[in-house]
Amino acid sequence: MKKIFFMIFYFFSPFILILSLWFTNSNQYSNPLILTSMIMGSLAYTWISLQFVLSARPKFIEVPFGMDKIYRFHGIMAVVSILGAIVHAIINEEVIGESIITTIGSAALVIFVLISLLTMLSMTPSFILRYPPFKWLKKTIEAWKKFTYEQLRFIHNFTVVAYVILNIHVLLTPNARNNAFITSVYIFYLVVSLSFYLYHKFLKPAYLQKNKYLVKDVIKENDDVWTIRMQPTNKKLKTHIPGQFAFFSFKGEKQRFLEHPFSISSSPDDDLSITVKELGDFTKTIGQLKVDDFVLVEGPFGVFSxxxxxxxxxxxxxxxxxxxxxxxxxxxxxxxxxxxxxxxxxxxxxxxxxxxxxxxxxxxxxxxxxxxxxxxxxxxxxxxxxxxxxxxxxxxxxxxxxxxxxxxxxxxxxxxxxxxxxxxxxxxxxxxxxxxxxxxxxxx
Ligand SMILES: Cc1cc2nc3c(=O)[nH]c(=O)nc-3n(C[C@H](O)[C@H](O)[C@H](O)COP(=O)(O)OP(=O)(O)OC[C@H]3O[C@@H](n4cnc5c(N)ncnc54)[C@H](O)[C@@H]3O)c2cc1C
Structure with missing residues (x-):
């Protein structure tokens, strides 16, 4: 039920903007090109705004769907929204011509396109990598510069800059300047999206600091696999069900403090443990953790149980x-x-x-x-x-x-x-x- 409610809300949410624009300026939209541009722009704006809600991993969405589905959906909707924005930009260029407002919108769009492309080529196991031109592009980029996952995540954060530029673009449009209701709809989306972003990036880590864990055991399982056992300093993580995962940020001598997802390998009846295979920059240092190094744990997540x-x-x-x-x-x-x-x-x-x-x-x-x-x-x-x-x-x-x-x-x-x-x-x-x-x- 929650799932259906969320899907209906998500897919119909652009109608708030579409209907508001339509009712305040219906004469303008008798031109089918302008109408298409408005619909595409509204879809793109609303769904891009909601991307910040999805990527903040709120429990009310994660619990019914599971994290992997949310991230996949986040990826698909990024592509759909950007395609909508491209159609909107092309029509506007044809019908209205170039202005400072369209230039600002295009700047936001270029940043979104570049970041999304880099994400799909190098950060996620994206479906586009099945096609030879994209495989070639990935290889070419990697021959020029091999980004680490951490660098890619850092670059990905610039979507928030693009989103702020996008909001300058929409707030400067005559529709927003001449109509307080339209302005408030944009401001509402801006405030909600940025609140989720700030909560995810700053408030949540501050809260997790209060309930940090300490490393209690570093066990070598075989040549390149380690089990890390941890205990809470204060309150226990919300009890997980077996099969779930969490995001762990380790503060050890050799580790950069950055979250990584790991399945919880212990039963909920025991101390929290993860079992990690050395694969890259971070996991290769996992065996060098020391007893009493601290860990922030965000979770549990997932429905694989x-x-x-x-x-x-x-x-x-x-x-x-x-x-x-x-x-x-x-x-x-x-x-x-x-x-x-x-x-x-x-x-x-x-x-x-x-x-x-x-x-x-x-x-x-x-x-x-x-x-x-x-x-x-x-x-x-x-x-x-x-x-x-x-x-x-x-x-x-x-x-x-x-x-x-x-x-x-x-x-x-x-x-x-x-x-x-x-x-x-x-x-x-x-x-x-x-x-x-x-x-x-x-x-x-
Ligand atoms: C739900 C889930 C559960 C996992 N459970 C386990 C587990 O129990 N044991 C285990 O050994 N591995 C597990 N992994 C994989 C583990 O997260 C990666 O191997 C680890 O983050 C690699 O980091 P690195 O810096 O060593 O390697 P890198 O070479 O930097 O990364 C290798 C790949 O790991 C992924 N990755 C790297 N950093 C992150 C990050 N911060 N967030 C998300 N993905 C990242 C990316 O796909 C990247 O291409 C799990 C991953 C997920 C998504």
């Missing part, structure tokens, strides 16, 4: 590599709260040495007699067990072997994009309803 699906009686986890982390939390939780549950964990790894949390898993297996863990090894032909990449045939064989009842089972997938895409495809081909296929992408 068997707890959200009480109608499912059995569970199949399909994971690849470090994608095991949310599953660690879920199986630990099951071992305490539902130890008789039938569970199959198909765990793809390069070599068996990549396995993490061996002691914990051994302990859980001892407690859950209906839990079967099958490692699938892709880069060691001498391994005595399942070898290769997880595919439809393997999932079918293993689920049949363990006598999983497809009609009451939830399927949870987490790992590299290629594994997730192939396994979702395989499950759909096995006629498993998409409602029972759940996944978490380690990319926002």
């Amino acid at each position: 068997y707890v959200n699906h009480p109608q499912e009686q059995e569970t199949v986890f399909i994971v690849g590599g470090i994608g095991i982390t949310p599953v660690m939390s879920m199986v630990k939780h099951m071992s305490i709260h539902d130890p008789n549950r039938k569970v199959l964990l198909i765990w793809g790894m390069n070599t068996i040495a990549d396995q993490v949390a061996k002691d914990m898993m051994t302990e859980i297996v001892a407690r859950m007699k209906n839990l079967t863990i099958i490692p699938v090894i892709s880069k060691d032909s001498t391994f005595d067990g399942e070898k290769g990449y997880i595919n439809q045939e393997m999932i079918k064989k293993l689920t049949e072997k363990v006598q999983i009842d497809q009609s009451v089972t939830g399927y949870y997938i987490c790992g590299p994009s290629i594994l997730m895409d192939n396994c979702i495809d395989a499950l759909l081909k096995m006629e498993i309803s998409h409602k029972r296929i759940h996944f978490e992408k380690f990319a926002l």
